[in-house]
Amino acid sequence: MAQPSRWGTPSVFTTAHRSAGEAFRAFFDMRPDEVDQPVAFSHQLHLEKELVCTDCHEGVERGPVAGLPSVNTCLICHSQIATDRPIIQEITAMQEKGVDLAWRRVYGYTREAHVRFEHAPHIRAGVDCSTCHGDMKQQTVARRVVEMDMAFCVNCHKAKQASNDCLTCHF
Amino acid sequence: MKAVYALYTDPDAAQLAVDALRAEGVAERDIVVMSSEPFEEYEFSHRDKATWLHWIAGGGGLLGMFAGYLLTSTTQQLWPLVTSGMPIVSTWPNTIIVFEMTMLGAILATVIALFVTASLPSRLSQLYDNAVTQGYILVGVDGPSDELAARLDRALASVEGGQVKSIA
Amino acid sequence: MAHRWGMVVDLDRCTGCEACVTACHAENNIPTVGAAEAARGRAMHWIRVERYWEGEFPEARLTFRPVLCQQCDNAPCEAVCPTYASHQTDEGLNAQVYNRCIGTRYCANACMYNVRFFNFFHPQWEKPLQLQLNPDVSLREAGVMEKCTFCVQRIKAAKSEARAEERELVDGALQPACAQACPAGALVFGDLNDPESRVARLSESPRGSKLLEEYGAEPKITYLQRQGWHEPDAQ
Amino acid sequence: MNRTRNNPLADDLVRPLFHTSVWFYGAVLVLATVVLAGAAAWGYQLWYGIGVAGINWPVFWGFYLTNFVFWIGISHAGTLISAILRLVNARWRRPVTRCAEVITVFALMIGAMFPIIHLGRPWLAFWLAPYPSAREIWPNFRSPLVWDFFAINTYLTGSLMFLLLPMIPDFALVRDRSTGWRRRIYGALALGWQGTTKQWHRLESGMQIMAIAIIPVAVSVHTIVSFDFSMATVPMWHSTIFGPYFVAGAIFSGIAALIVAMAALRKLLHLEAYLHPVHFENLGKLLLLMSLLWAYFVFAERLTVWYGNEHSEMAVFWATQRGEYAPLYWAMVVCNFVIPFPILALRQLRTIAGTVVASFAVLIGMWLERFLIIVPSLAHKPLPYTWGDYAPQPVEIIIMVATFAAMILLYMLFSKFVPIISIWEMKVGNQPHPPVVTEAEDELAGLWRARP
Known part of the structure; x- marks a missing residue:
């Protein structure tokens, strides 16, 4: 167990902001419009192929969270389709290693x-x-x-x- | 641009100077009197006494009262949240806000009206002389015609204890 | 008809085991502040078991009284809040909206039951204890008040589920953590607007009384006890 | 040019603006250091949370709110007293009004800071202001804290105007006497004041209206501050007497602060010729009246509680009479009544030194009173299981000391930049009257002779 600390050392989980800058950005609601995702997933491409939102965001009709797809979800189709693309090969490799996609909000x-x-x-x-x-x-x-x-x-x-x-x- | 004025140390002399200017036929609103303190008791200071300031303050108060009433009652209905079982539009507590807004309205109206009617802020007029704040009373006329200026010069000089000056 | 959530506390059943306190802490992500801070009066317990001694030894008798937010109809904490962080919902809950709270602590002063708690510092959990936090409940940061919510997250989940299944709520199925954990069944939660509910029937009991009733806050929690409970002398 | 009638007076009163001693810079340096220490303490509190202060469950309000009420009380020194004296046309008011009004403005600014300092999340304090936002939520106008926001803002606006308007002619005077950067600054501040008869009339009638308007505002401010307490059903807070009780207490501490400030000005700026013993004498009499009124209110309040014998109120009552707060309580009685009463009641003791001693006692006593209203009640709420206590922490004490330093610092700086005695009003007081008006020619000397 970590040393008990009142002021939020890394061994402690706290709601405090880590720095004054972070607190400042949170106060003024400064968030980036775009975030870097682990893979460059194209919504446009998939929707043109007549996929629907619920195919990947499975939880949306059932509960509070819509859910972000795991590599397994991707590979439902991509074990067959477009397997020669580098991105797909990357995802297949991830599944083999047991690593999942760290989507960002x-x-x-x-x-x-x-x-x-x-x-x-x-x-x-x-x-x-x-x-x-x-x-x-x-x-x-x-x-x-x-x-x-x-x-x-x-x-x-x-x-x-x-x-x-x-x-x-x-x- | 021309101006004629005289400086007096004695308010009685200033009063005489104002009377002399009047005798020369200068209109009441053209006579300028400046001093470093108000001379309530002298007739020359009574010219601008009539004022609507009280009514403006009252009007500002009414405006503030109305604004306070609108602010409280409409915002309470905009998103009706119940607290402590009180009515949504709670008249008693709102009275306090209405009162403060009334007084704020009256105060702001007074200040604004004061600034506007006393023409503040403004540039110093060419007539102004630093001697005013030294305690002299300035009596003069701004921008008379050449012929009138000469006459006023004489009229002001006729009062004892003054220094007559003119700006060409 | 809208719900009106209420509770009955049967003091004759309460054994003072504090299972409700523990369950509440676990359910609602209530931070534990540590011994030093607790000694300075910063401990937080949305429900507490008050312990009073009656009589002199050897005739002494120990009584317990669980005290949680009484969810008053005329809650004194609500009107004093300048930002509406504290207000009454249409289901009779005494809401505390964390994001709206600026921390005047006026509500806590106005509450005669002292059941409102303040985050004097940022709450913290030693890793990996943060993994046991309830994801359905907000983590409150420093400077905001918090209090018993009647486990509003459970109420909302139950209502959402019922609506998805297009049915009514079942009395007794929805319980806040404290009532669920009480081994003696001393805490009964339910809808006061449903005349058939257990809580509505029990709150009509002749054993019932309200805590500090004389203040007129009209709490929605009824205490049941066989005999009048006497407060120790103030002095 | 230099031999005009009122020049010695103006020379005397603007002298502090042009000549500054080394001691002044030293004092500013020391005070500024203390103020910065207070700012640092606040920064520390902002970063780590309000928990670094001594407040706890159930004593959620402590030193900060004590200081809030204390400073708002002090603010009643100036504008209220000055407005009353203006309205009744008390002739001895002229040298006193400005140094009193300045106290109001600075004390209000300092006092209004404390509720913000004491917030759990001070960066959201602007939610008290009514403004349209995406949230579509407005302040809760049923909350006494929102009343405070409106009352204090109205009072501050009014007091600031009440102070600034009569300063304009004096700025003009300094403008005409100075050169270089001073002339530019004071010229801007004077707004082009020339002293025409119209300007004088507007100023005087404006001040008259302001004096009428500001008195009910001042009364309402401290009544509303008392509502912060009396609206809550906390033992010994929920009292109808609190409004007038607080207003009386505010004027009481306000006069004390004014006497101390005047004595300091008299000594440090060598204004012996303007602030006469008669001023201290008259203010001393007012202080005596307020001391008696205060004692009456305290007696009435305690007696009704004791007679009512309601158990939760009695818990607070006994805690202050013979419990843990008794030493503070009796110190308050000594400071607010036992010391000032004989000093102010006996003419031989009602000297400058005497009134200053009495005023210091009153300031301490009134601070204790605010503390004793807030803390013992919160520590003894109806359920005995929840009783607690309170001890201030260093950060609270540092911030409190810093505000006292800030008050002195602001006052000192003000007296360096503005003639602390209204020059034109003094001139009016010295005016020779035209033959038709028959009044004492030198009112100050006249009053001095006409001492009872």
């Missing part, structure tokens, strides 16, 4: 926002994925195209007469 909020989002009720209510994620047919690697501030959520909730209680999202 494109959307998502600072921890201080204390926001929770459940995908399933929104899908049940017939909200189109593109309402919040933009038109993925236009995107290669996913980018943050919709500015999801609180007004964005609240206005839609008002229009659809969904609950606007604070505890709906913040708890």
Whole structure:
């Protein structure tokens, strides 16, 4: 066990920001619009081949989290298709080594926002994925195209007469 | 641009100078009197006494009151959140905000009206003389015609204890 | 009809085992602050078991009283909050919205039960203890108040599940961690607006009373006990 | 040119602006160091969390809120007193008003900082201000803290204007007497003031209206500060008497602060010719009145609690009468009544030195009073299981000391940049009156002779 420390040494998990700069960026909500993903997955290419969102983001109809695909999901198709591409070979190698893809969040909020989002009720209510994620047919690697501030959520909730209680999202 | 003025140390002399200018037919609003302190008791200072400042303050207060009422009641209804079983538009607590906004409105209106009517901030007029803050009382006319300037010069000089100056 | 969550605490059943306290800590990611900070009065327990001695030895009697947020209808903590971080939800919960809290601590002063807690420092868990944190519950950072939520994450999950399956909630199936953990069954949670629920029937019991009822906060927690509980003399 | 009537007065009063002694720089250096130490302490607290202060469960408010109430109380020295004296046209007010109003402005600024310092997340303090945002959530107007925000801002705006407006003619005077950078700065500050009759009239009637408006605001400010406590059902907080009790206490400590400041100015800026014993005498009498009023309020408040005999209130009551807070409580009674009463009641003791001693006692006593209102009540809430206690931590003490240093520093700097006694108002006081008006020619000397 690590030495007990009050001030958040690396042996301790804490909610504190690691530096003043990080706290500053969190306060002003400064996040990059694009993030580097482990592989350059093209949404455009896959959607043109008539795949649908739920093929890879499997949890979206069932629970709070839509889910990001693992290498196994990729290889359902790519054990047969386009196996000669370097990216696919890389993924196949990853599966053999038992390593998974470390996807990074494109959307998502600072921890201080204390926001929770459940995908399933929104899908049940017939909200189109593109309402919040933009038109993925236009995107290669996913980018943050919709500015999801609180007004964005609240206005839609008002229009659809969904609950606007604070505890709906913040708890 | 021309100006004629005289400096007096004695407010009684300044009063006489103002009277002399009037006798020369200078319009009341053209007579300039400057001093380093208000002379409430002298007639020459009574010319600009009429003021709407009280009414402006009252109007500002009403405006603030209205703003306070709108701010509290509309924002409370915008997103109606219940606290402590109180009504959404809680009149009693809102009264406090309305009161503070009323007073703020009155104060700001007074200050703004004061600045506007006293023409502050502005540049110093060409008539201004540093001697004013030394305690002299300045009586003069800004921009008279050449012929009038000569007459005013004589009128001001006729009052004892003054130094007459002119700007060509 | 909207739900109105409430609880009944049967003091005659409470053995003071503090299983509820432990369960609450585990469920709600409540930080443990360590002995030194606890001694300075920074310990956090959304539910605590108050222990009072009655009478003189050898006639002494020990009584227990679990105290958690009473989820008052007229909660004194709510109106004093300048930012609406503390307010009443339409299900009668006394909400604490962490992201809206600026840490005036006024609510904690106004609460006569002292069931609100403040993060004086950033909470921390020695690695790898962070792996036991409940992902359904926010981690509160330094400077915000927190308090019993009646395990709102469980309420929301149960409601979401019921809606997905297009059915009503079943009384007794939804329980906050404390009630679930209580071996004596002293804590009963449910919907006060459902006249058939256990909690609604028990709260009508002649043994029932409210804690500090005289303050008029109208708490939604009813304490059951055979005899009147006397507070020790104030002095 | 130099032999005009009022020049000696102006020379005297602007002298501090042009001549600075080595001692001044030394004092500024020392005070600035203390203020910086306070800023560093606050930075430390911001980084690690408010837990570095001594507050705890259940005493969630401690030194910071004590200082908040104390400084807001001090702020009642200036504008309120000056406005009352202006309205009743008290003739001895002229040298006093400005040095009183400055106290208000600085004390309010310092006082208003404390609620922000004490926040758990001070960087979000702006959420108290009403402004439209994407969140669509506004402040909760039912919260006394929001009332505070509005009241303090109104009072600060009003006081600042009340202080600044009569400064304009004095800036003009300094402008005309200086050259170089001073002339440019004071010229900008004077806003082109020329002293026309119209300007004088507007200024005077504006000040009259401000004086009327500021009095209810000042009363409301400390009433609302008292509401921070009396709105909560905490033992010995939930009291209807708190509004007037706090206002009286505020004026009490405010006058004490004013006396101390005036004595220091008189000594350090050599203003013996302007701040006469009669000023201290008159303010001393006011202080005596407030001391009696304070004693009356405290007695009434304690008596009703004792008579009511409600157990949670009695817990607080006894904690202050003979429990752990008793030493502080009785020290407060000594400082606020036992010491000042005889000094101020006996004419032989009501000298400058006497009133200063009494004022220091009152300042200490009133600080203790604020502490004793906040802490013992929170430490003894209704459920005895939750009783606690409080001890301040170094960071709280450093910040508190730093604010006292900041007050002195700001006051010193102010007296260096602005004539601390309103020159034009002094001139009006010295005006020879035209024959029609029959009044004492030298009001100060007249008052001095007419001492009761």
